[in-house]
Amino acid sequence: MDDFCNSSMRFFADQQLCYADILPPHEVRARIQVAVLNFLKILNSPNPAISNLPLVNRKLSNSRVSQGMFTDVSWIFLSHSFCTRSLTRANASKAFIRVWKVMEMCLQILLQEKRVTQRELFYKLLCDSPDYFSSQLQVNRTIQDVVALLRCSRYSLGIMASSRGLVAGRLLLQEPNQEVVDCSACGSSGYTISGDLHLLENLLMKTDARYIIVVEKHAIFQRLAEDRIFNHIPSILITAKGYPDIATRFLLHRMNWAFPDLPILALVDWNPAGLAILCTYKFGSIGMGLEAYKYACNVMWLGLRGDDLQLIPEQSLAPLKPRDLQIAKSLISSKILQENYREELALMVERGQRAEIEALFFHGYDYLGKFIEKKIVQGNYI
Template identity: 55%
Template structure:
């Protein structure tokens, strides 16, 4: 809580990983693993009935998006996700998401495997099928879940499909996007609840 207080005092944000390293460098006898920090943050969110963002904590992002999506960022820059060549747009860790979205897509494809995502980007699949393609490169991180939730709110008529492994882990990925995560029960409505 002291680190969160300091972050808010100077108007900065940090990821959970940054907070872990900060604590490790100053008070290594209290905290020995990232899981302890994650649990403490989750406890603080539950006790204070607030969001991570309101505590100055950013979600680390590993996800990417590409396809028929134009993002107008808060600073005025515009990114056309269909003109990125063989690269993709990294999903922002800023949970406030002040961007504006424009799209003529009919579908959102959520891809579990980064290799499949990269192949679809290479093939420019979104030009053949009018879609937005996103991945969290495995189990969904908070930022990827928040983006999908926001896209679902902005474009409620777009159908959402998921391409995941046909195994329990694939089902867990779909359920996390759809219902939220058990560990983040209080925050699930903010970052989950999309319809497949």
């Protein structure tokens, strides 16, 4: 166990933080082969034993927050605390085997120079190993186990991000050897963000925008794009249609680096889920702690916030749901939440209410653009 753990740790033995990066296929293949050789070494030793797999612990208790020294960007990372997948424990033996099954499949994908989605991988594993894979969730968790063991990103394993994201507004995009796409001419449907991170990495981007506006909801994104708000407020609109997927976060991160002077402003519901979505863009997520640093951006909270409730009719406010309270409890216990965000969250819990962006339509369907413009002019974002 110690030999295997020490060998696994040599990948980043000189690092204080645990993280996963995008690596070339040959290095990922080498790491898989090292893991296999270490496992065989243990089995062939004079006192053979079934090894545990030492995986970086992806629980809240193992998370830390890195404060940027030269930028405003902070992000979540995981420290050197381990959990295990063991063949000798009944409740973990299948999870132990799943790790090897997924690594085997990823090695085949890399050797064939292919890329697959998590959904494609699930059906392949379901057919090949039905005794071990019966749900998409099992595959998703096992992929994160492999990331935690090999310390490389999912993309490096040949697994593409499934993207729900859209972008619209004052942004010109050009894929290699393709024509330029004007995102302001894509209508209310916007430009679909690819799940191919390599393609996103190589996009050429130009803009004359002054702001990037992250929109929680697809319907609100469509309304703003339909109203062409980016003509009144020179801006780029981006949405992941709810909780952000990797590809949308990756593109936002790229835009943040390409256009460092553009403030990134988030428009989310006034409820714990809306704040959790904002924090995912801003800091990354615990579950993806090894990759979170790759997608963190200095996102600021435009609205809705507590001081906007005066604009919303009382009958439009809804009571917090049990799920809201669960999210609020998790956020409050987190080390990432800054004080003014904690105050907003405390107000939600104290009032026991939530407000959705759509409630602003009480003032007319064209009011949302005026609301955003006023807040930006006043610098009313945190």
